[in-house]
Amino acid sequence: xxPSSSGEAVGHKVLTCPTCAPFQVFRPGxxxxxxxxxxxxxxxxxxxxxxxxxxxxxxxxxxxxxKHRLLGVVTVSIGSVDHTFxxxxxxxxxALLAGASAIFLAxxxxxxxxxPSADDRQVTRRLASAGATLGVDLLDHLVVGDPExxxxxRLGIL
Numbered sequence: 442x443x444p445s446s447s448g449e450a451v452g453h454k455v456l457t458c459p460t461c462a463p464f465q466v467f468r469p470g471x472x473x474x475x476x477x478x479x480x481x482x483x484x485x486x487x488x489x490x491x492x493x494x495x496x497x498x499x500x501x502x503x504x505x506x507x508k509h510r511l512l513g514v515v516t517v518s519i520g521s522v523d524h525t526f527x528x529x530x531x532x533x534x535x536a537l538l539a540g541a542s543a544i545f546l547a548x549x550x551x552x553x554x555x556x557p558s559a560d561d562r563q564v565t566r567r568l569a570s571a572g573a574t575l576g577v578d579l580l581d582h583l584v585v586g587d588p589e590x591x592x593x594x595r596l597g598i599l
Contacts, residue, residue: 476511478511478545484580484583487511488514488585493587497521497522499519499525500532500546502535502545502547504544505545507543512540513539522551527548532568533577541577542578544579544580545582550584555589555590556591565593581593582594
C-alpha cells in the first residue's frame with residue numbers, strides 16, 4: 442500500500458467531509474480484504490498523505506485487529522504549530538470502540554524536523570503503559586516530518 446499522487450492511500454477509500462475537514466477516515470472492506478499493517482513503513486504509507494502539508498500538529502491513530510489488519514484511522518487531536526494533546530483517553534477511545542488489538546500512533550511536526558521532543562518520548566511511554574493496561578498494544582509512535590520521519594520504537598522508546 443502506498444500513497445497516490447492524490448494523497449489517497451492506494452487500496453483504501455478515504456472519505457472526507459468538507460465541513461469537518463481535516464478529518465479523514467479509512468473504511469476498509471471485509472477482513473480478508475484489509476491490508477496488514479505490520480511495520481512502521483506500512484503505517485507511514487497510510488498516515489503520510491493525511492499529515493502532509495498540515496500547518497499544525499495532528500495526531501492520528503491507526504487501529505488494527507488481532508492480525509494487524511487495518512480497522513480504520515482516526516484523528517485523535519489537532520494542536521498548534523509545536524504541540525498536540527495525546528491523552529490516553531483520547532488515543533484509545535476509538536481503538537476500544539473499534540475492537541482494536543493494536544495501534545500505530547503518528548503525529549506530524551510542521552517544522553519538517555522529525556526529531557522527537559522530550560514530551561514526545563514521555564507521552565509515548567505513558568501511552569504504551571496505558572495501552573498495556575487496556576489490552577491494546579502501542580506498536581509504534583511515528584513522528585512525521587517532511588520528508589523524513591522517526592520511529593520511536595526503533596529508537597528504543599517502546
